[in-house]
Amino acid sequence: MDAQQERLSRLDYSLLCEENICSSRGMLCAFPASLKKPFLIKGAGLVVCRQGNFAFSLNQKPFSAQAGETLFIPEESLFQVLKESEDLQLFILIYQIEPIRDIMGNSVVSMYLYMQLRTEPCYVWNTGEEEEVLKYMALLDSTLQMQESTFNSYEQKLLLLGLTYRICSIYNRKLLDLKTSVGHKHDIFMKLIQLIEKYYTEQRGVEFYADKLCLSPKYLSALSKSISGFTVQELIFKSIIRKSISLLKNTQKNIQEISNYFNFPNASYFGTFFKKQTGMSPQQYRKQ
Structure with a gap:
């Protein structure tokens, strides 16, 4: 079994076992078999497309992504790959939020709430920060190859927290750029979250x-x-x-x-x- 097929099989196994961190551990040229049929993504997901393109459905709605774009998958989403090009190159990371939820601030957690926006969902776009996101993914991959320990576990949590902050920043900027009522409502909601963060104990x-x-x-x-x-x-x-x-x-x-x-x-x-x-x-x- 070559390295590519081994990584595909390992990712497929991680997804089916609902492991806390499911990573492609490097570049893949195809999606794992479990994602080619309707699959409930329990955690939050990232797919960075470096080359080629693919079509998929998210909560039974069709979308597509191409080279240079990142797909953001919200928690508890039904995902299925419908088509993938022969020259596809991509990186995949799906991780559970629960293990790091108790160390997240409200503003970060809210990102996963308003990623459920129904009025104008924006799941795929070129963020301009794909390379930075891939650095986080590479660091997480290195911790997955280490022997499990208390220190290793905390390092993973902190890296996931850092990645989550980065995603939150990207998503925040994207929504604020929308010149629509969605952008205006999002602005109010973010101000509300900041106020709750400041005053919720009182x-x-x-x-x-x-x-x-x-x-x-x-x-x-x-x-x-x-x-x-x-x-x-x-x-x-x-x-x-x-x-x-x-x-x-x-x-x-x-x-x-x-x-x-x-x-x-x-x-x-x-x-x-x-x-x-x-x-x-x-x-x-x-x-x-």
């Missing part, structure tokens, strides 16, 4: 954020729902839970201290809130 009411943006609470929640699939309050609650989980996992703070951090009236109130959102108490989560 302010949980929609009215506060709407006032900061000089909008009505009803309009702001509707805009947030249309872009991310979540209302303003749901985004705030997700921010609190995400940070709570990080504090429970990575610090020695007790429940009262965590409750105080988020300005809850008392530890019992925080515990009830946490259990309603996650299905278990903070103590149960920490033990698990």
Whole structure:
């Protein structure tokens, strides 16, 4: 088996096993067999096309990509390659978000929310940063060849976080360049995310954020729902839970201290809130 076929087989196996990082580990001249039929992509995906072209469907809608373009695949997408040229050269990386979600900021996580934009999806384009993205992919590939260890695991997480920030920056620039209502709504949504990032430990009411943006609470929640699939309050609650989980996992703070951090009236109130959102108490989560 030559190196090309070996990498194809390894990638195919990684995808079917839903591994945290599924990489082509170098350039491929074809897609793996699993992606040539409808395949649910559990993580976020990148396909950098260096030569040739290919046609594909994403959530049952047809698209195409050619040399110099990057395909961005959102989480939980149904993907299928429909056609590929004989001279195809590409790099593939699909990775799970969950292992790095607790160290992401809200602005980064929001990228995966508003990549679900329904009004004007932009999944394929020439970003001008293909070479930089490939550098991240090459560094990740080198960690996959190393023996597993705590240090190796953290290095992978940090590289994935860095890559995610880069993708977020690219996607942010792309949407802001749209001279349409989508670009305007995206701008408002980004300002909302930044406000939530700053005030979520203190302010949980929609009215506060709407006032900061000089909008009505009803309009702001509707805009947030249309872009991310979540209302303003749901985004705030997700921010609190995400940070709570990080504090429970990575610090020695007790429940009262965590409750105080988020300005809850008392530890019992925080515990009830946490259990309603996650299905278990903070103590149960920490033990698990």
